[in-house]
Amino acid sequence: MIIKGSLYIIPTLIGDYDKKYISNELQNAIKNINYYLVENEKKARRFIKFIDPKKNQNILNIKIISKIRDLNFNDLLEPCKSGNHIGLLSDSGCPGIADPGSDVVLSAHLRNIEIKPIIGPSSILMAMMSSGLNGQSFSFNGYLPIKEKQLIDKIKFYESKSKKENQTQIFIETPYRNNKLLSKLIETLSPKSMLCVASNINLQNQLIITKKVFLWKKTKIDINKQPTIFIFSC
Known part of the structure; x- marks a missing residue:
């Protein structure tokens, strides 16, 4: 046999x-x-x-x-x-x-x-563990809609879910749309919500930053065409 x-x-x-x-x-x-x-x-x-x-x-x-x-x-x-x-x-x-x-x-x-x-790396988990946000309850939601109204509605939906369930929300985006998504997150989320951007994980130019949305409004970064994970929590 x-x-x-x-x-x-x-x-x-x-x-x-x-x-x-x-x-x-x-x-x-x-x-x-x-x-x-x-x-x-x-x-x-x-x-x-x-x-x-x-x-x-x-x-x-x-x-x-x-x-x-x-x-x-x-x-x-x-x-x-x-x-x-x-x-x-x-x-x-x-x-x-x-x-x-x-x-x-x-x-x-x-x-x-x-x-x-086989044990190995996951950029989603590495971003989550580096974010400082709630790791007891989190949800990976994949890609957000491209069209602006649908995008805004989804961001508000997941922010409300985060607040009600104390659940961290995780997203990815096609790299050439990263800057646009970041701008829309900063514009739409509550100023006191926490937002993490984890870009180029495990590369020399790695960038992982978590802070309140109102502080992101004063921050300028360029993550265009860079592999990035977006995480937020209320």
Whole structure:
């Protein structure tokens, strides 16, 4: 009887690639896995080569997550049925957390394939733990609406929710719209609400600032096209 392979959920380093952040578990996984489901093939190959420079890239079997809906999950997970492990990789941070991959993991569960998550960085959690805001109750809300009226309404909705439930609210934005979102948050939130901006986490130009909204009105920063997490709490 063939023993099933496992689905390894492999976090990708965020910020600067540095060997000091690589665990033995991560090294062993990359060394022993040749089947991958990834967000971006070029970035995945770069990461795999960084972790294991001697690994033969020609033997890698890589499929793109964004194309999975057009494929059959049975085919995608077939290597596991044959006793091979599969690695799930996103471009940065943890697969399935504000990144593609949850459909793959659920499909593996439904097929009784063992899931093996590897410890690694999440910019959302790193921002949250660096914000100083309530970490006992918090909500990640993804992206806010683009249209101004809907954006303002959503900000007010989440601010009200934060106040009623004492819950920290977390958001991300497409990097080229960061400055616009920051301006709208400062303009819309109550002056005494706390706002954290966590940008370029784990990079040399990292910026993490938490202060009351009325103080943000006196602060000038440029986070255009910089990966950023926005957090606020009443």
